[in-house]
Amino acid sequence: MAGSSLASPLSLVLPLLFLLVTTAIRGATGSYNPKAFCSKTTDVASCLKVFPTLPDNVSKAQDNQELYKRLVRYCSIKTYEASSLAEAMIATTTVAPAIVSTNFFKEKKADMTMFKTPPGKCLLSCNKTIGDVDDILTCGHTYMEDRPPIIHQNLTVLFHGGYPLPLCKSGCPDRSSSEGEAVLATKFNYIWTLLDLMEAVLPEYLSEETMTSGAKHKTMIPSPDVAATVATTP
Ligand SMILES: *[C@@H]1O[C@H](CO)[C@@H](O)[C@H](O)[C@H]1NC(C)=O
Ligand SMILES: *[C@@H]1O[C@H](CO)[C@@H](O)[C@H](O)[C@H]1NC(C)=O
């Protein structure tokens, strides 16, 4: 009796183990506790402020992969908004007449009259840094599924590389800033915190990916029964 049940346990145990491992990960991260999550960021106070502002479909992500993907999407939208604003502001400060190509900028331009000053240092530095962030997120337009480790490397440099913070983050807005520059800098500070959140979830997401692909690989080893059937099939 004991002997006959010995052949199958291995084929049962591996999928079960896989199930247990994935359940444990989801269980640990299924609903994100802002305090626990933010403790992994470089700026806990900013994280705690930003977390409640995340749209439900971002903050209620079921696991690290989902949270990472939704954060990237949300952050890309915010970055696009910020770069559009910076571009529109720069357009109104240049001497040459701005090329107004879309309705979006036509609308923006209408309420941009207050920015008709030479481009301030915060406008220039925020515009540059927002461009750098956009480059990191789009990752040279590599395939989506190849991006996470590259984004992780670049964010690690940004947050843990020991470099000084970009001026837009550390010194903007200042007393010389226009109202528009203050808005832009505030938008950038929000994006910076989103990047910090992303960098907090990325190592966990990446290590899970390695683990689950390893486990999946193991469960694909055919059980002795299946192997025997395949071997005897003419
Ligand atoms: C979240 O929901 C909003 C509106 O319901 C949608 O526009 C947005 O694309 C969603 N974001 C993500 C990351 O799924
Ligand atoms: C603003 O940023 C964009 C994107 O990085 C860049 O191409 C452009 O030259 C910048 N504008 C100025 C005035 O620095």
Ligand SMILES: CC(=O)N[C@H]1CO[C@H](CO)[C@@H](O)[C@@H]1O
């Ligand atoms: C913007 C960007 O993608 N920067 C760097 C990210 O990391 C890769 C690999 O380390 C670099 O090749 C990119 O230049």
